[in-house]
Amino acid sequence: MTPQQVLTDFFGYSKFRGNQAEVIAAILGGKDTIALMPTGAGKSVCFQVPAMVLPGLTLVISPLIALMKDQVDALNGLGIPAAFINSTQSVSEQRFVSEQVLQGKVKLLYVSPERLFSGSNGWNGFLEKAKLSLVAVDEAHCVSQWGHDFRPEYLKIGMLREAFSDVPFLALTATADPQTRRDIAEKLALKDPLWFISSFDRPNISYQVALRSDSFQKLTDFLANRSSDSGIIYCLSRKSVEETAGKLAGLGYSALPYHAGLDKEVRDRHQDLFIKDEVKIMVATIAFGMGIDKSNVRFVVHMNMPQSIESYYQETGRAGRDGLPSEALLFYSYGDSVTLSRMVENSDNPAYIEIAKTKLAKMVQFCQLNSCRRRFLLSYFGEKPREDCGNCDVCFREGKRIDATLPAQMFLSAVVRLGEGFGMGHVILVLRGSESAKVQEAHKSLSVYGIGKSQSEAYWKNLGSTLIREGYMESAGEPYPVLTLTSLARQKLKSKEKIFLALEMEGFKTSASGEER
Ligand code: ADP
Ligand code: ZN
Numbered sequence: 001m002t003p004q005q006v007l008t009d010f011f012g013y014s015k016f017r018g019n020q021a022e023v024i025a026a027i028l029g030g031k032d033t034i035a036l037m038p039t040g041a042g043k044s045v046c047f048q049v050p051a052m053v054l055p056g057l058t059l060v061i062s063p064l065i066a067l068m069k070d071q072v073d074a075l076n077g078l079g080i081p082a083a084f085i086n087s088t089q090s091v092s093e094q095r096f097v098s099e100q101v102l103q104g105k106v107k108l109l110y111v112s113p114e115r116l117f118s119g120s121n122g123w124n125g126f127l128e129k130a131k132l133s134l135v136a137v138d139e140a141h142c143v144s145q146w147g148h149d150f151r152p153e154y155l156k157i158g159m160l161r162e163a164f165s166d167v168p169f170l171a172l173t174a175t176a177d178p179q180t181r182r183d184i185a186e187k188l189a190l191k192d193p194l195w196f197i198s199s200f201d202r203p204n205i206s207y208q209v210a211l212r213s214d215s216f217q218k219l220t221d222f223l224a225n226r227s228s229d230s231g232i233i234y235c236l237s238r239k240s241v242e243e244t245a246g247k248l249a250g251l252g253y254s255a256l257p258y259h260a261g262l263d264k265e266v267r268d269r270h271q272d273l274f275i276k277d278e279v280k281i282m283v284a285t286i287a288f289g290m291g292i293d294k295s296n297v298r299f300v301v302h303m304n305m306p307q308s309i310e311s312y313y314q315e316t317g318r319a320g321r322d323g324l325p326s327e328a329l330l331f332y333s334y335g336d337s338v339t340l341s342r343m344v345e346n347s348d349n350p351a352y353i354e355i356a357k358t359k360l361a362k363m364v365q366f367c368q369l370n371s372c373r374r375r376f377l378l379s380y381f382g383e384k385p386r387e388d389c390g391n392c393d394v395c396f397r398e399g400k401r402i403d404a405t406l407p408a409q410m411f412l413s414a415v416v417r418l419g420e421g422f423g424m425g426h427v428i429l430v431l432r433g434s435e436s437a438k439v440q441e442a443h444k445s446l447s448v449y450g451i452g453k454s455q456s457e458a459y460w461k462n463l464g465s466t467l468i469r470e471g472y473m474e475s476a477g478e479p480y481p482v483l484t485l486t487s488l489a490r491q492k493l494k495s496k497e498k499i500f501l502a503l504e505m506e507g508f509k510t511s512a513s514g515e516e517r
Helices: 003-011 020-028 045-053 065-077 091-102 124-129 152-163 178-187 215-224 238-250 264-275 309-316 334-345 350-367 373-380 393-397 405-417 424-431 457-469 487-495
Strands: 033-036 057-061 082-085 108-111 132-137 169-173 194-197 205-211 230-234 255-258 281-284 297-302 326-332 473-476 482-485
Touching: 003 020, 003 045, 020 033, 020 045, 020 194, 033 178, 045 057, 045 108, 045 132, 045 169, 065 082, 065 108, 082 091, 091 124, 132 152, 152 178, 169 178, 205 373, 205 393, 215 238, 215 297, 215 326, 238 255, 238 281, 255 264, 264 281, 297 309, 309 350, 309 373, 334 350, 350 373, 373 393, 405 424, 405 457, 405 482, 405 487, 424 457, 457 473, 482 487
Parallel strands: 033 169, 033 194, 057 108, 057 132, 082 108, 132 169, 205 326, 230 281, 230 297, 255 281, 297 326
Antiparallel strands: 473 482
């Protein structure tokens, strides 16, 4: 079968995405390959498809034991013979799977590095008999002390590489700074590998950093406009998880706690409710989120600064996997860096302390930035974006124009429908579908009545004043000022041209993508 046939027949997808086709072609050409792709880009397909094309076994080395069963079940559901061997199984279960592998009944075998390299001479004999065709090393950054997730067992993969010199190896990761990249190639002993690097940009995520004074108040202000959205709020300690979740629930928010101190059964239930959208907000320590595949997470809030850019990028990356506009909000205070650097200094490994401090310094720099945050993130990961993003708080603050076409059209149409005879307050009541007695019955039957109810009053006020400031409307008249459209606004409405505005309020977000003019 060709890769394309496997993709359509087994996975039901019509075409490859991003670098998938190139990565697969490289592997099938027998080359060692390194694929760096952001979370959600579709790394699994890069080895699952070749596994069905190649004659022998594909070995998948992954540290995420907790996810293996789900992944294998999903593959079996697609008609792909996959299995796993890890420490959660009994000896007889493990033996059963080995038998199946040796009989050629398994195309993909998932294994943890600990299991793979246990025992005296490891698995070499077994893998030879199993006719190894491909080795996929998932979460390959675990091989580097520079990664945020170092696993010493990963260093032994290099020996496997030596033992199976004619089998291609594929290393995959979602996060790697340039130092980690070098480590992946070197420590896995890859032979002249081909590199495929996708951009790490997540343009639909808006990055924002706020000072932590009054953070709970700022948090509830932030949440007030997002009552129907799903989100994750990360706290540093179990105690602060409990407190924050409790306070939010007390205010009527749909929020539950998640941390390693809760019974497994409770944790699983909370996670399940969140995944099923029955609970909107998960207040959690960083124990939460690894491998969670929930596409409609609209926001990720950090109540404290993470330890590194990698962690921050990975945690915020859980927002907006569906590609829709999403937000990452981080509360920062100078105290965070002090606390974190004390934690780091407690380690008895000097090499670790040095690396961790360098990473921490980068994170502090990110928080204190006076220039585009996305540019900083991307350049940390080795990219060189040429322009500011227009979708982070610094860009907003600097008055970068963002695409506000949709909300601006709503506002301007409401003014027109109201006969250009009402003031800002009244227009906003109508937009937000207010039941107030001030809104006449006739206005309640207008097409614009309630079309803006998903946004707050403050949001519309900000938009309205910006429309005035930028010459789309005038507010004048006695005894009270009424809004009227300028010729600029009429022309824009008629031509359906895009409207870019310099919105100033911190955290302002439109439903549009935030392109720049
Ligand atoms: P990653 O491991 O990079 O985070 P996954 O391998 O879990 O990403 O894939 C993310 C999502 O994208 C999954 O739901 C997967 O089924 C889907 N996906 C992957 N490749 C394709 C494709 N070519 N076409 C459509 N959907 C895809
Ligand atoms: Zn920016």
